[in-house]
Amino acid sequence: MPELPEMENYKQLLGPRVAGKVITGVDIQREKSLNVPAPLFIREVQGQSITRVERRAKHLLFHLSNAKVLLLHLMLGGWMFFGRREEKPDRTCQVTLSFGDLHLYFIGLRLGYLHLHDPHEVDLLLQKLGPEPLEPIFTFERFVQTMKPRRGNLKVTLVDQSILSGIGNCYSDEICFHAGLLPARSVNGLNAEELGTLYRSMREVLLEAIRYGGYMESPLYAGDELTGSFDCRCRVYDREGEPCVVCGTSIERHEISSKKSFSCPNCQH
Incomplete structure (x- = not known):
């Protein structure tokens, strides 16, 4: 299961590649990976841009231009791939976000999830987490x-x-x-x-x-x-x-x- 270093690595590598890019398409192959109906998810996400990518514990937070947040937890067996369709690994993708010719594939989200929230909902969901081990204030x-x-x-x-x-x-x-x-x-x-x-x-x-x-x-x-x-x-x-x-x-x-x-x-x- 991805832990802090894996998710921090994803954040550092993925952030510059998607920040500011408009999500031109959303493909849902497994609605159970979401927390809202697929049509609502697509309506809220497609056409928005990703303003920044953050990490909290084992989660990634994709902040959208409409102030919504995509909260990702890969859980056991989950991973991501970013690239062109012909570069995609031969694996089933539960959710795909498209940025023109480039796509962000969420793979192995059988236990993991990509949920859509308002910022205050995310704060409530993550408030039970302990401190970040590498934060400067965690002396x-x-x-x-x-x-x-x-x-x-x-x-x-x-x-x-x-x-x-x-x-x-x-x-x-x-x-x-x-x-x-x-x-x-x-x-x-x-x-x-x-x-x-x-x-x-x-x-x-x-x-x-x-x-x-x-x-x-x-x-x-x-x-x-x-x-x-x-x-x-x-x-x-x-x-x-x-x-x-x-x-x-x-x-x-x-x-x-x-x-x-x-x-x-x-x-x-």
Whole structure:
């Protein structure tokens, strides 16, 4: 599932390509991916331009010139492709937005969605999300205030979107490895030094993942060599049985609170 780095990568690559462009056509193949009837969606979206693209947690927000907002959550299996019709991947698209000869394909929206909202509706829907880990105002002091009262383990706490927004299964494991902490560790058992290490690791891992286009290897457009480049840089996620890049110990997979988790039993404590 796309997490903060994947969606930030999409925002950075897609924003300049669609900002200011008029949506000349809308094709709906799966109405369940919407929150309003398809005719209403088309009427509100077609003919509008995208003024800007923003990210909040694992969502993208496409702001339209009529002040409406398209709220995207790709969920499991969802991705996007931007390009000409002949460049389109051989996959079923649930929604397509056209910009003349260029098209933005929303693929794999079986669990995900592209919803149409007024700005205040979006604010209400997203207000339950926790702080953004990379925002400058999310200082170490705020991080401690956020984490210290928690009674769960690191894995569950890091992926809880009401506590911190944007981190999921992949980056929770990568952050814990970078910090040398086992994902099963109790959050309220961490001392001040461990919390400091965790905070720095969180920022370093997420920023590195953004720099390398996240771990999902589906290119956004023809010739896109950035998207997915972090996949080969994952140290533990989905690497069960492979040698640790630091010590050579086999990476282990465990179920922690019903969530799969990967870690090095030697480097993490």
